[in-house]
Amino acid sequence: MDFFAHHILSVVLFTPLVGALILLFVPREQDSVPRLVGNVFGVLGFLVSLPLVHWWHSDWGGFTFEENADWIPSIGARYHLGIDGISLLLVMLTTFLGMIAIFSSWSAIKLRQKEYYILLLLLQVGMIGVFVSLDFFLFYVFWEVMLVPMYFLIGVWGSDRRLYAAIKFFLYTLAGSVVMLLAILALYFYAPAAADGSRTFDVPTLLAAVKDFPDSLRVWLFWGFFFAFAIKVPMFPFHTWLPDAHTEAPTAGSVILAGVLLKMGTYGFIRFSLPLLPTDTVLRARIIHIVIVLSLIGIIYGALVCLMQKDMKRLIAYSSVSHLGFCTLGIFALNPNGLSGSVLQQINHGISTGALFLIVGVLYERRHTRLISEFGGLATPMPNFAAIYLIISLSSLGMPLLNGFIGEFTILQGAFQVSKAWAAWGSLGVVLGAAYLLWLYQRVMFGPVTNPINEKLPDLNAREYATLIPLVILAFWIGIYPKPFFAFIEKPLERIVHQVNPGFYGAEHAKLPPLEMQPAVVETK
Amino acid sequence: MLPIGHYLFLSAALFIIGVIGVITRRNVIVILMSIELILNAVNINLVAFSRLYGDVAGQVFALFIIADAAAEAAVGLGIIIAFFRNRETVLADEMDLLKW
């Protein structure tokens, strides 16, 4: 138990890996065993992450549950893990969605099951790793590691244009991340070395060192990181990999892709890009302006393009562009409202869009098509499906009492404090969001059943309920009582705002409370 | 001895002639001979410098170059023969199976 408490993050991180390794030795001929093992480890992965929440104290602003061990001493890379409230939420989202995604593949995947589950679990490791790494080197390793399983998930189990989509996804992301690698190296090199001349990749140390950097260097570093994250998010105009990847990926892949992978970009923005913003106000304002304009274009552009889509998954993919535009908008408002809204919206997007992809998956499993025109009037044969789909659509379009609203409103509130015009444009995205999602809903669910094949479609089965209901519950939870979620991120965000936008707190609170490193481990109760 | 420049000029001339032979001739045997000429140019350099410094290292070097030239010629001609057996040609631009 003690060991568990001391290495909780490692346990969370490597539980899926253990699953993958066990799967390696499962004989290929056994069809149901890989599926079982995969699911067990999906659930296990989620269960072992629960203590994180249990042990959490809402007044913790710094990193906690730290683990710090030598890895490559000669270059100063360490195995340094730790999370704060922001990463905690994202880790939980990852383990949770991972579990759902694995479960959702129960009957959808018939081909090469063993490999499929191995890859999903490996992907899980990569994603958790990105969120818990406190060492740039480790972070980068996980960042890249994650691409490979995703590539295969799309490439092997995807639909028709899977090869194109998979490689496009890989290349796009790689292009961004190699530039980020340079930025990381530059950060590593320009940060002052320790007394004995050794350098470090330690995230807190390096980010603290940034404050002594000249602005010109900061600008370069900022853009270096920016491209990686902007492609991952994806921000306009770096988004074109997303529709292809989302569309071609199998359901679980899409869920993970939309639910978690995109969040790495926004997470990176919050964690790494913001501290790199230059101190010079003019320069800073210019950079922020560029990013915000791209976000706003993304919001509206994504929504408009949605209106024209014929393929359900593609539509949802473009809606991600729009929703993630909100996230970046909130981040670069640089105030607590915008940031907390953004973090929450990341979670929300994971839930809503993940669920939307599951819903498309339900239809795809029944009909093997995703063309909107193939459907119509499904509310008649599938009433319960219709209800859940409606709730999820509403959650995605920002209906109050559901999660989306909380995020969008808080983001708009944050943006509004900086510029009224930003918020106004952002709210246009809200309007369009309703338009495309409801139109989609109408075309799929309402009207008479136009296609005779659809008349006999069975309603949701127990397994599909089991994947969708938790998401619906979460959607309501966040929509009705988001306070616990805000509590996780309040203190960490306060620190970040202090660091990157000291003017915000004004003279009264100008001094940042010194960061007390949280106890590495919590006493288990 | 004469000024070193004379020898260098001679060697450079032979080198360039050899190079021209390598890049213009079609017959691989002649190409191989041109390479011998290049090595010969190297030897002139070495021996001239050796004379300049009154140091025999250059001459020893030249000796090894001759040995190397012999070895290359032997292997090269062996390969040419093998090639000729298979392809019935010794023209450089007819060896074009491998490209792009």
Add this chain to the structure above:
Amino acid sequence: MTPTGTFLSFLWLIPLFPLATAALMLFVGKRVPKAGVSLLCVGSVGLSFVCAAGAVSELLAADSEHRVFQQVLFEWLTPGPMQMTGGHLVPFVADWGFLLDPLSCVMVLVVTGVGFLIHVYSVGYMAHEGGYYRFFGYMNLFMFAMLTLVLANNMLLMFVGWEGVGLCSYLLIGFYFLKKSASDAGKKAFIVNRIGDAGFILGILLTAVTLGTIRFMSNGLPESESASGIFQVLKAAKDSGTLGVITPTLTVIALLLFIGAMGKSAQIPLYVWLPDAMEGPTPVSALIHAATMVTAGVYMVVRMNAVYQLAPAAMDVVAVVGAVTAIFAASMAVVQNDIKKVLAYSTISQLGYMFLALGVGAFAAGIFHLMTHAFFKALLFLGAGSVIHSMSGEQDIRKMGGLWGKIPRTAVTFLIATLAIAGIFPFAGFFSKDEILGRAFDRFFLLWIVGFFTAGLTAFYMFRLLFLTFFGYSRADEHVEKHIHESPPAMTVPLIILAALSIIGGWIGWPGALGGENRFERFLEPVLAGVISETGAVRIAHHAVGKEIFLMVLSLSMAGAGIWLAYEFYRSKRIAPQLVAEKWPKVYELLVHKYYVDEIYDALIVNRVKDLGVLLGVLDANVIDGLGVNGAGWLARFSSKVSMWWDKWVIDGLLNFGAKLTQLFSYPVRLLQTGLFSSYALLILVGLVVLLGYYGHHMQTLLRAVR
């Protein structure tokens, strides 16, 4: 003494009852027997009504200054500190809290009361429809949202209800989702509403950053001094003399909020969804699109009256929009042939009236009209529903007629409602409408003129409807004719109750000029006090009694004129449409108006002359719908085409540029990688020459330095 009581402390039960049944219906409704559904759903609304009545009575027990009860259940949205315009940081919190004050008392009673009646009615009306449980689930969900809206203690929670009712409206309009027109209408309603909502949201945000709070008031909270409320902040600003600074911002807030109100309450130019919304089942139209939801905008403006009173410019805008909507919609109602469409345009028109009232500062009158309108318009819709029910679903008034004797209860109650809406003394509509017109007269003569003519029009088109539906010969098909029957008691009893309310409902606002004391206005007075007492927007008017009576007589005679005209046209048929056409070709708008209505009625010369109704219809379809809604759709398609193009050619193009470059590049590579020995050797030589050249070039500078 602050109000207390059991019902008050369980105030949250009021919205909870419908929510609980709604959830039950939507999740397991399929398995609940029909009777159970009816019992649960109607019963829950009834319980809400009882609770509401109890709470109101407990509130009324307190003296008038303290009639505020506020209850915060939990902190809902807590995104951390917010920076106000001035740079101050305030902790931003949106409560989940309920507020009961005289204003919400009125609303909650109207909503639960009328809602209950309509639920009862629905039991009869929907008895043979599929998706019974679904219908009631949506209806109860609507009740929940509407009650949240009216009971909310802050703008954001109000927005929750606001969006919730919009959603339910969407669902209920599209209840017959197999019909494309129904689901289209639902979607249209939702999207148009969303446009307004965007304005509302921005208004909320602007309020938040300007005033630092979005709670309406802090009265009734445990620490009402320290807790902030919009009212309190404004008062503090006034006390510190900084009110002038924020006044322009308040105007903007007021206008943004009004955009929201325009969407929800179907004002120009966002009214277009409401006529289409008639695709929904008739009880829905009665509840949502007549009595409650569409009046949410009015309620919201009144709720925010403290802000509006400080923004006279915004008030003027409200008044003008209201007046124009009123007459515009009324004129269109004249030419409609669908019984529900007539009522829909009428609703728009009446909502315009209400906004006219708000705009001229008669907040109480606006709410008063809202209440009476809820009674008689619900009655009208329910009556119409009853007619449709008896006519086996026929909605076209040209195919009706002569129903008076066949469905007497419906007919009589319909007549009462018509009289009420026409503003005939002493029906409810008379009092509220007169109050509005009187205040408009005080404020600006032209507004009164518009309202005055609208009153005439209203009387005209309502009686036209009445005459065509219930009088004359039956024009129905034979097999329909055979099945005409009075509706079951479940439907007629609510009609009768509402009819009673339509008569007596106005009496609580019996004006001073007629010997009453306008108790309604007094009741609302504490809510409408405003920050600056001397603006007087809410003071009870003390006109000269003579003038007031004069105005009443004028409007009554106008209504009478409308009724007479309708009678002449549609009952006695003494005025032939053609005659009018020849006599006054395109002279005066009003006459033209009449002229064309005739033509439509006869359906003979529609194509030859430009009837204003048709014109407006065309305007509606082409200009407003066309530019507004379809235009937006077109814009969306266009921009997404552009976007797709951009995506495909520019962005992917850039990506593929690499590939193109490669192909381009592969040519010289292929050219060089010939597989030919000589070219390889030559390339080596070229490399040698280039590298040597680099140094040769380099040496030039070196040599020059040496010389």
Add this chain to the structure above:
Amino acid sequence: MLDKVLFYIFAGLAIASGALMVTRRNAVHSAIFLVTALLATAGIFLQLRAEFLFIVQIILYVGGIMVLFIFVIMLVNLDVALQQIQFARQKWVALIVALALSAQFGLMLWSSEKIPGQGIPVLAAPPASELPANSEAVAQSLFGNYLLAFEIASVLLLVAMIGAVVMAKKEK
């Protein structure tokens, strides 16, 4: 003086026969001119007082390698080849590049002569009389300083031998 004359004769001969070797159509002629060039080079060696190398050049090159060449030329029977074009298509480009290379070499030689510090140190070479006996000196060096090189050369020649055998072996 005699030195000079000898050098010019041998140098001229070497360049001329080199040029002829490159341009002759018949490979056998080319081989003969190569022999001439090599012999002329041997003369230069002699003129530079490298007597041992002079002998090696004649025996090894002219006697050994050239025989090998001619043998191979005969073996592959070039009658047909005589009728064909002897230069690659790119010869003009090649010549231009070669010209550029000559220009650069020229510049290099010129600068090494004219500009101090740019080229070969031009201190006086030790007079011929002071030189030790050539063969002896070479032997000293070869088995002293360069013993290792000598050993490697044996491996090199062994490799060449195996290579030639493997390559030229008839198919079974």
Add this chain to the structure above:
Amino acid sequence: MNIPFIDAIRSYLQGDGATILPEMELTLFGLGILLIGFSSKDSVENSGIWKLIFKDFYAKTAFVGTVFSAFTLWKLRGQVAMRGDLVGFHETVVVDGFFLFFAGLFLAATALVILLSVKYLEIEKEEEGEYYALLLFACVGMMLMASGFDLIVMFLGLETMALSFYVLTGFLRRDKRSNEAALKYVLLGAFSSGILAYGFSILYGLSGTTNVRLLSYAFDPSSPLAQAIQLSRQPGPGGEAMRERFASQYPAALHLDPSMLLHQMPLFAAAAFVLVAVGLFFKVAAVPFHQWAPDVYEGAPTPVTTYISVASKTASFALLLRLFLTVFAASHEMWLYVVGGVAIATLTWGNLAALTQTNVKRLLAYSSISHVGFILLGLVSGNNTALIGIGYYLFAYVFMTIGAFAVVIVLRQKGIIGDELEDLNGLYQRSPVSALLLLVFMLSLAGIPPTAGFMGKYFIFLSLIETKHTVLAVFAVLYIVPALYYYFRIIVHAWLKQPGDAPRVLMSNAQAVALGVAVFVTLAAGLYPEPFTRLAHYAFGQ
């Protein structure tokens, strides 16, 4: 016992002989193979136990040779650790960390190639004795390239290696592609050797010595030699003493022009540098001297291709590094842009040309060209990080490239050539393990963590940033993207395409061992790079 002959040998082995002991052992084993081949062919045919021993006898012998040699290297390492660098044969050869590192790599590569060759030769039906002997002799040449401290030794080592490779390339005499590749290789190789030799001759002419240490002094104006020469020109006892020292140790110095030493790279020296560089660039296959590589890689028997791409390249880099880090070290700024330009050209050409290849060997050839670009970039920055990076990169390169080619070799079955992309189709179904291994190698070649290839690139990029060559760094880093694309073309064929009617892939034990070693190192060096960075540190004496 006091037998003079044995004593002589013993003392030789404790003196100079120690410095070339590994090479000597390899040579002896090579000779042994040849002798057995000539004497005892077909003598033991059908007797049971003998059959077991004599099956693949040559390969076994050669393998044992590499093991012996490696063991000797290990002992030498101990000696070096105790006594410092060993110098022998009048300073024509040194044994230092640099040599030990590279020699270890060569031996590892040789051993792995031997393991990979057995089955391949069986399928090709070639006699094998000479083949293995030549492998060993090539390795001897390479080791001498790394340990040589004298131009002559270096040149001869290079030629030994090159000649072996010419023959090995053409070893499949009946195969037209093999013939052609060998002929192109020998002609171009000899041509480039001529250029290199010409460069060497000028180097000799500039300094009057072939010793690398003295050469490096001669090219460094701040070296003690420059001062000593200045001193020797002075009259007086000090000058006299210096003149005498020169006369005995370095007679040419008496003739050297002191003013030459004042310039870092006079034109003549520049010419020497360019000629040497071109010769070496050819050997490492840098653009535009690379064109032999794709043709030779494609034509040569695949194990030989592996050997060439790995060992020949590494050895040539060892030679190149030895020269650039000693002789030309002082004039780093003078050739910075030359190497940088070649590096960028190499990266560009290698990556872009690889994109459209359909032959795996050819594709890997271009990919190995692009790797040369990365390594040369390390030479551009030239600081400590860069050297570690180069060492690490070469180390990683050896194992991942062997791994990648090994999969191609495994694919070579009876009746299937297996080096076209199409031949890889459905490898995953035919042999999941090799498909998985292929994936690891491709990721490593592309530089995706956590594989060895990434760490190598990491150091190179870091060094570029440290020396502020940001533009080069961005260039280099972006070339990872097209690289990934073509590596993943291989992956696509192996994993995502259907196998058609291609047979299952059978892997011999030797091949399995070789693949296992390669994949182990590739992954271990990526996951836990610490020991491997130490190795690189060791090689470059830091």
